Amino acid sequence: MQVSKFVVFFFFALSSQIIAQGDEGGQRLSIRAYLEGALINNGNAVSEDGKPLMRDNLRVSPFNNLNYLPATDPYQTTISDINLSTINTHVGTGSNPVFCTVAQPEVVFGVTGDNAIVDWVFVEIRKANQHNLTLATRSGLLQRDGDVVDVDGVSNLWFPTLNDETFHVVIRHRNHLGVMTQVVTSEQLIDFTSAMTPLFDFGTTIIEGMNYGNLAQKTNVVQGYRALWAGDFNSDCKIKLAIPNDDLTTAFYEQDYSGTGYTPGYFQGDFDMNSVVTFTGSPNDAALLENQAKTYNLNPTALPNFNYFIEQVPPRN
Ligand SMILES: [Ca+2]
Ligand SMILES: [Ca+2]
Numbered sequence: 001m002q003v004s005k006f007v008v009f010f011f012f013a014l015s016s017q018i019i020a021q022g023d024e025g026g027q028r029l030s031i032r033a034y035l036e037g038a039l040i041n042n043g044n045a046v047s048e049d050g051k052p053l054m055r056d057n058l059r060v061s062p063f064n065n066l067n068y069l070p071a072t073d074p075y076q077t078t079i080s081d082i083n084l085s086t087i088n089t090h091v092g093t094g095s096n097p098v099f100c101t102v103a104q105p106e107v108v109f110g111v112t113g114d115n116a117i118v119d120w121v122f123v124e125i126r127k128a129n130q131h132n133l134t135l136a137t138r139s140g141l142l143q144r145d146g147d148v149v150d151v152d153g154v155s156n157l158w159f160p161t162l163n164d165e166t167f168h169v170v171i172r173h174r175n176h177l178g179v180m181t182q183v184v185t186s187e188q189l190i191d192f193t194s195a196m197t198p199l200f201d202f203g204t205t206i207i208e209g210m211n212y213g214n215l216a217q218k219t220n221v222v223q224g225y226r227a228l229w230a231g232d233f234n235s236d237c238k239i240k241l242a243i244p245n246d247d248l249t250t251a252f253y254e255q256d257y258s259g260t261g262y263t264p265g266y267f268q269g270d271f272d273m274n275s276v277v278t279f280t281g282s283p284n285d286a287a288l289l290e291n292q293a294k295t296y297n298l299n300p301t302a303l304p305n306f307n308y309f310i311e312q313v314p315p316r317n
């Protein structure tokens with residue numbers, strides 16, 4: 001009697017689990033994006049279907065061939081005194097450890113080629129025409145060809161509780177400026193790499209004398225494509241070269257002082273995402289940041305302390 005009760009319970013539990021897995025709620029979104037830092041100096045690499053490929057130097061460091069990509073969501077951690085969770089707060093199921101962990105890192109980070117993993121990204125779904133209201137969040141993985149995928153490294157990013165059919169999508173990266181779409185539908189490819197995808201920007205509304213129209217992303221890092229602006233090392237939604245509250249200081253403290261060559265790692269000040277933070281040589285992260293800050297469209301006199309190179313994403317409630 002005891003045994004048969006146990007057997008019945010076991011089969012009930014097993015079948016419930018199978019049903020839960022098969023009856024997937026919410027939606028999986030098809031999202032693409034490029035990070036400027038990983039796209040520069042890519043040797044004109046393209047995928048089998050002709051898309052530019054980002055470098056995956058955090059997965060395989062060119063300095064020692066080791067992987068520096070974390071197996072858990074870096075957006076809930078502090079890197080070099082930069083608390084990434086401040087602006088990347090999860091909503092609802094996004095914080096579930098299952099969605100914040102690469103269960104088989106040796107498999108997922110072992111993939112090479114077009115679908116190799118470049119880094120983690122943070123994705124927010126904002127309510128249609130209600131920019132400040134975040135419906136759902138997920139941390140996901142970015143492939144070399146720009147596809148944003150789930151923690152299995154393969155599937156489209158899953159939002160288990162998302163039922164709205166139209167919304168805005170925000171994509172963030174820990175040392176790039178985030179970007180938000182205009183209203184999109186759950187059925188479409190949400191392609192931040194394409195100049196055809198309408199993006200939100202502040203236009204002339206936020207700071208007097210500045211026109212942020214069409215500056216939500218950087219254009220033509222690779223001809224014809226858009227990429228997130230690199231250089232927000234301290235993750236404060238602004239790119240700034242000179243003190244105070246600048247980005248160069250973060251990189252300065254991450255440099256290697258050992259004198260025995262650079263020590264690779266997962267750094268905030270690594271502009272070109274090649275696994276080291278450098279102030280000398282070419283290219284080096286300090287010079288890349290300086291060039292970014294001084295050549296911004298709205299900074300024609302190349303002020304080092306220009307304070308208005310900002311992310312084109314409305315704040316969350
Ligand atoms: Ca892909
Ligand atoms: Ca910054």
Ligand SMILES: [Ca+2]
Nearest residue numbers: 270272274276
């Ligand atoms: Ca670097």
